[in-house]
Amino acid sequence: MSYKKYYQRFIQAHPQTQHYACHSHHYWPDVTRDAMLQYWDDTARLVDDKWDMMFGQKVPKVQRLIADILQVRQADQLVFAPNTHELLFRLLSCFDWSAGLKVLTTDSEFHSFTRQINRLAEDNRVQVVKVPTEPFATFEQRFVAAAAELQPDLVFFSQVFFNSGMVVTELDSLVGQLEQCCRATVAVDGYHGFMALPTDLSALDGRIFYLAGSYKYAQGGEGCCFMLVPAQNKFRPLYTGWFAEFGALAGVKSQQVGYATDGYQFAGATMDLTALYRLQAVLELFVADGVTIAAIHQHVQQLQQVFLAKLDQLQHAWLNRQQLIVNDLACHGHFLTFRGPDVKAVAEMSALLKQHQIETDYRGDRLRFGFAMYHDAADINLHCLSKVSP
Structure with missing residues (x-):
């Protein structure tokens, strides 16, 4: 199920952006x-x-x-x-x-x-x-x-x-x-x-x-x-x-x-x-639309699996499944955290992704990708990683 209908104003304002910083700055539904x-x-x-x-x-x-x-x-x-x-x-x-x-x-x-x-x-x-x-x-x-x-x-x-x-x-x-x-x-x-x-x-x-x-x-x-x-x-x-x-x-x-x-x-x-x-x-x-927390959580878990599958295909030097801080997605929050080689490498990766309109955030040597209701599996596009330095 797609939940994009709730977020048209934010999506229209950022039509080309993959916003993976929702664990920090979440889009607001139009009703707000x-x-x-x-x-x-x-x-x-x-x-x-x-x-x-x-x-x-x-x-x-x-x-x-x-x-x-x-x-x-x-x-x-x-x-x-x-x-x-x-x-x-x-x-x-x-x-x-x-x-x-x-x-x-x-x-x-x-x-x-x-x-x-x-x-x-x-x-x-x-x-x-x-x-x-x-x-x-x-x-x-x-x-x-x-x-x-x-x-x-x-x-x-x-x-x-x-x-x-x-x-x-x-x-x-x-x-x-x-x-x-x-x-x-x-x-x-x-x-x-x-x-x-x-x-x-x-x-x-x-x-x-x-x-x-x-x-x-x-x-x-x-x-x-x-x-x-x-x-x-x-x-x-x-x-x-x-x-x-x-x-x-x-x-x-x-x-x-x-x-x-x-x-x-x-x-x-x-x-x-x-x-x-x-x-x-x-x-x-x-409540009116019958959207439960369990349904939201299931939606995000599916997105995380799609994201990791696409990342597997790219075989990046350090932005890969092996560098996940927590690899058990069954008991995981709504953001994936990857450990980079050092603080400088992670900061540079976040900046490079931003140049390709992929919004992330980082804490020290940890790069975070968050997922939300306004994402669909078809939105996930990581091909730019094949063009950026490891």
């Missing part, structure tokens, strides 16, 4: 344009009264759509923010740094988390232990062993690692092992998993924090990230804003700062909700 205009119209109609409508209608609707995708019961335990970094720092602000906060994570987390945790470690505010994800076959065993030894306050890892495509396929099992060996708060970066891999968090509901957003596979663009917050937790974020007490602003104030009794206990302050409108439009479109 109308959604942005609707936000403007609602703002003009309601002005300051729009916040009651947003929190009374829009936010609950999108919460429910996301909760259905993740198969969690309490949709109101989802909180929104412009980016996951804001949500992450709000979670970090719940801990007493003066007591020696201990964080267990990996060497393969996204830049915002890595940069922030490194900066805190520079000032000796936190003790950080990073477990290498490679070799992948022993990662979970080594990660649990590190948790047992460190006894961390916070454990943070990805559902799909951004620099390889490796998937933690049994989230329930890993979290269960962590709970048996330590009493840490567990947070999972689900950005490369949400709306890409079928994800069932029903067994983890109330046990983990889960962060993701709309910029990548959810296709709503930047500005609408979310965090699933365990119900009945005892946290009082130090980094907090007025959204965290929305609905009680006109009430009698106690001497202690109050928080919402649902996921909005982790809310911040005023944000542009245009992205929330876009995300709602995309998710409602897929």
Whole structure:
């Protein structure tokens, strides 16, 4: 099945481009344009009264759509923010740094988390232990062993690692092992998993924090990230804003700062909700058309197989199946990552491909090709590789 009908505006703007950077900058479905205009119209109609409508209608609707995708019961335990970094720092602000906060994570987390945790470690505010994800076959065993030894306050890892495509396929099992060996708060970066891999968090509901957003596979663009917050937790974020007490602003104030009794206990302050409108439009479109995450995932897996088959025919010196970071496509994210000879060679390859209107991206010595609903097998054309230097 072709899903190109949803993306005509972006495709028409780039008719000759093979866009394999969708794991970073995903095309938006056409419905998102109308959604942005609707936000403007609602703002003009309601002005300051729009916040009651947003929190009374829009936010609950999108919460429910996301909760259905993740198969969690309490949709109101989802909180929104412009980016996951804001949500992450709000979670970090719940801990007493003066007591020696201990964080267990990996060497393969996204830049915002890595940069922030490194900066805190520079000032000796936190003790950080990073477990290498490679070799992948022993990662979970080594990660649990590190948790047992460190006894961390916070454990943070990805559902799909951004620099390889490796998937933690049994989230329930890993979290269960962590709970048996330590009493840490567990947070999972689900950005490369949400709306890409079928994800069932029903067994983890109330046990983990889960962060993701709309910029990548959810296709709503930047500005609408979310965090699933365990119900009945005892946290009082130090980094907090007025959204965290929305609905009680006109009430009698106690001497202690109050928080919402649902996921909005982790809310911040005023944000542009245009992205929330876009995300709602995309998710409602897929529900109406019966487009499931399982169908999207199957489509992408088929594209990956076609891509690799065409790459096999070219027999490139290093851009080949043997250099895949993760070669088991049955438990793989929606992008393929190839290890090049060095950083310079990978940067040059990405630039050469761009000259032939093939958009990729790279991280160090790793070149990434992502696949999306707006690709068809017939779109994949790698003949230019026979003309570029190895």
